[in-house]
Amino acid sequence: MMTRLPDIEVFKLFGDKGLVTEMRKAVTETQATLEQLHELAETLAGISVNQIKGAGRWGAAGPKFQGEMIDTLIGSLRTIGMEEPKIQHIIDLQRPIDRFDYFHHTVNAMHKIANDDNQKAWRVYSDPFIHKGSGHQPDPNQFEVFLKEQGLLTGEVAERLADYKQYWTHGTHRRKQLWDVSYREDV
Incomplete structure (x- = not known):
């Protein structure tokens, strides 16, 4: 039975209390943390886009390099599962x-x-x-x-x-x- 633990989706112990309640609480906290991380990532990505575009003013990065950096940043946001409207907002900051x-x-x-x-x-x-x-x-x-x-x-x-x-x-x-x-x- 121990080798099958990853396959168990719901494990009820003592009815709706006990382990099930703790698991729900953990999932809710994880979702809240993920939402907070997405908010932080969105804020930092916006700042990064502005810094990347601003760096071109000082000759530090040409448009091609800026585009590559922003594309990498956008790829990372997609990897962490950020919603497309929020990603589009970040992309639009350079316009x-x-x-x-x-x-x-x-x-x-x-x-x-x-x-x-x-x-x-x-x-x-x-x-x-x-x-x-x-x-x-x-x-x-x-x-x-x-x-x-x-x-x-x-x-x-x-x-x-x-x-x-x-x-x-x-x-x-x-x-x-x-x-x-x-x-x-x-x-």
């Missing part, structure tokens, strides 16, 4: 930072072809948001209007704006290899 970067990559390409009049128009256009940081930049459709008005929506500017639109709308990278490597020169 405002990436949107900000896509906007600036487009601006950097624009500056390479802009003349003095375009630069003056840019200063007027960007004054309300340029020094406010992530989350204050115009969405790609608003920015497209400015670029068209200035005659700057050509070549690489148009390509980068398309990248920005793709990420803004779908949260996916249109030209992933460029995001991982070439955009680094613009950061």
Whole structure:
């Protein structure tokens, strides 16, 4: 009988009291502990995503390495059984930072072809948001209007704006290899 202990799902001893009550209590405490660990993991994962994305500002980690680190973190959350909506929330924390970067990559390409009049128009256009940081930049459709008005929506500017639109709308990278490597020169 001792070799069959793992196969026993419910072992009643002394009716609904005794061992069954203790086992229920242990299961309830284990579930509560697991929920607390998931809450802690969610909090720490959110902080980690922000730190990983922020590290790119100091040149410590490029977009490819950041993506790999975040993918590893997300894999760990799935391994411990965290619910997908909570995982999606963690993934979404990087979106405002990436949107900000896509906007600036487009601006950097624009500056390479802009003349003095375009630069003056840019200063007027960007004054309300340029020094406010992530989350204050115009969405790609608003920015497209400015670029068209200035005659700057050509070549690489148009390509980068398309990248920005793709990420803004779908949260996916249109030209992933460029995001991982070439955009680094613009950061």
